[in-house]
Amino acid sequence: MSIGEHDVLLFDLDGVVYIGPDVVPGALEAIASAIDQGARCVYVTNNASRTASQVARHLRELGFAADDQDVVTSSMAAASMIATLVPSGDVLAIGGEGVRAALVERGFNPVAVYTDSVVAVMQGFGENVSWADLAEATFAVRAGLPWIATNLDSTFPSARGIAPGNGAMVEVVAQSAGRKPSGVAGKPQPALLLEAIRRTGAKRPLMIGDRLDTDIAAGSRLGIPTLLVGTGVSTLGLGHDAMGEERPTYISADLTCLLPDKSWVALA
Numbered sequence: 643m644s645i646g647e648h649d650v651l652l653f654d655l656d657g658v659v660y661i662g663p664d665v666v667p668g669a670l671e672a673i674a675s676a677i678d679q680g681a682r683c684v685y686v687t688n689n690a691s692r693t694a695s696q697v698a699r700h701l702r703e704l705g706f707a708a709d710d711q712d713v714v715t716s717s718m719a720a721a722s723m724i725a726t727l728v729p730s731g732d733v734l735a736i737g738g739e740g741v742r743a744a745l746v747e748r749g750f751n752p753v754a755v756y757t758d759s760v761v762a763v764m765q766g767f768g769e770n771v772s773w774a775d776l777a778e779a780t781f782a783v784r785a786g787l788p789w790i791a792t793n794l795d796s797t798f799p800s801a802r803g804i805a806p807g808n809g810a811m812v813e814v815v816a817q818s819a820g821r822k823p824s825g826v827a828g829k830p831q832p833a834l835l836l837e838a839i840r841r842t843g844a845k846r847p848l849m850i851g852d853r854l855d856t857d858i859a860a861g862s863r864l865g866i867p868t869l870l871v872g873t874g875v876s877t878l879g880l881g882h883d884a885m886g887e888e889r890p891t892y893i894s895a896d897l898t899c900l901l902p903d904k905s906w907v908a909l910a
């Protein structure tokens with residue numbers, strides 16, 4: 643298997659290109675080489691709190707050649723999902739700046755308080771999300787409005803340890819409102835990868851990730867090939883033994899398999 647068979651490589655971030663503040667060893671050289679070989683490298687993240695340009699700037703600071711257009715977030719995918727449900731108007735935006743920016747890009751007006759003019763709810767991660775924000779979301783969700791969650795990750799890796807993720811905050815609203823979200827954008831749901839494919843015009847994408855239950859499952863649900871790297875959450879042994887949608891197409895210890903003289907292991 644070789645990189646030339648793919649026009650766009652979709653990279654998960656944490657555990658694939660960086661781990662917390664540190665670049666994964668070999669990732670800089672591997673991605674630079676992939677770009678040299680003609681592949682478009684695109685970064686897809688479930689984290690809704692940052693805007694695409696903030697993520698791209700972070701990647702450039704780490705040494706990656708990333709334009710703003712090379713980053714697709716779950717907020718961008720969630721805003722697209724809302725656009726299929728309601729054409730325009732005020733959307734209750736729960737989460738960080740990335741949530742609001744994605745709604746504005748789609749022509750919506752993000753608001754912080756539920757009123758009669760609100761047509762939908764978008765809920766994503768934000769470090770400043772408060773009880774008052776969750777109460778506003780609950781009022782709107784109980785009123786029956788469409789409610790799109792950017793992702794359902796139950797935990798969030800913080801500098802001081804494991805903290806509540808957006809899935810935990812969504813569950814608070816679900817319990818208070820007595821219903822589940824109308825839709826979810828992030829992995830393992832396919833909307834985030836679909837958004838990246840739509841924005842890049844990818845014909846033969848490859849999804850590269852470190853988690854079987856999110857990255858690999860999302861690729862499988864779209865029917866695109868997947869590569870598990872062993873630098874993050876799921877071990878190569880788990881990848882080897884995985885079945886169904888969690889079974890990767892390829893496995894590699896790290897991203898150096900993208901270098902021109904390296905080969906990838908395809909699972910049977």
Ligand SMILES: [Mg+2]
Nearest residue numbers: 654656657852
């Ligand atoms: Mg990851």
